[in-house]
């Protein structure tokens with residue numbers, strides 16, 4: 001068996017995640033803040049038959065200390081009230097043994113593992129150990145970094161602990177240039193994880209990909225066109241005063257509008273002729289780009305030979321800084337995005353260093369052979 005193939009044993013007992021003809025919609029606030037905020041949001045969401053699961057963050061992993069870190073256990077009591085009052089299923093994020101135990105004690109229906117936890121196999125294992133012998137659906141968000149094997153590994157750890165009702169949540173990745181998103185969708189990863197973990201429901205979290213309300217529809221629509229089984233969308237009764245992620249949350253009425261605008265079932269196809277012409281243009285431009293990159297790598301090789309013959313270092317800090325400054329200046333004059341151009345030149349420079357390193361390494365090997 002090759003190292004990347006999965007050994008998952010999946011039995012979707014509940015069909016909670018992938019049950020109906022339409023995508024599953026999970027909605028609710030980024031964070032539980034007060035009982036009234038939870039209940040008001042849930043009662044509004046309940047009116048929308050497309051929303052079946054209520055989510056709320058109880059413990060919030062924040063980038064910097066001192067930000068709102070969640071209300072903790074009391075939020076689980078509010079969640080119980082939501083369940084009693086609305087009949088909706090409930091879902092929370094867990095990141096350690098204590099979270100799992102408290103969520104289970106409070107009868108939460110679905111757990112999810114957040115991106116900052118999936119990234120750490122020790123934490124995922126801790127959650128898996130705490131779930132031994134428990135029969136509950138668990139959703140796993142992709143890790144913050146675009147490492148698909150890490151994502152699959154988290155599923156496998158939970159599966160080995162006996163969790164067979166698993167799902168995935170695509171929430172985007174942190175990359176050198178995420179613009180205009182908060183987290184880059186890297187849409188191709190949807191197909192990649194599907195190939196590695198076939199048959200596992202895959203939801204998209206447009207809120208964390210978009211990071212802002214005005215991009216939610218485009219992101220959600222793209223995800224649906226790629227065949228995702230559901231959407232998790234952060235919804236708050238009064239998003240502008242939310243204690244976390246205010247700019248990406250929508251009101252229940254906003255969610256209703258969004259879900260109505262989304263083409264939940266059908267696939268839109270662009271104008272074939274016009275699209276074909278534009279794609280031909282892209283093909284031509286890409287071919288020119290590749291040609292220029294080939295010529296540049298050849299020049300880098302020649303510089304490498306000069307450096308090797310004259311005992312110069314491969315990495316030239318001053319030249320690199322000057323080059324980057326010049327390229328960024330040209331980029332801004334041309335109207336190109338600075339982060340985009342920086343990411344491209346970082347990559348070109350790394351590749352160029354690699355070419356020269358290989359030359360130096362080849363010479364070292366030759367010398368060693370001659371000396372033998």
Ligand SMILES: O=C(O)C(=O)C[C@]1(C(=O)O)C=C[C@@H](O)C=C1
Nearest residue numbers: 300303314315316319320349352
């Ligand atoms: O100018 C050089 O010395 C090069 O080798 C070229 C180059 C580049 O690819 O732009 C590569 C390595 C150096 O760190 C700086 C620049």
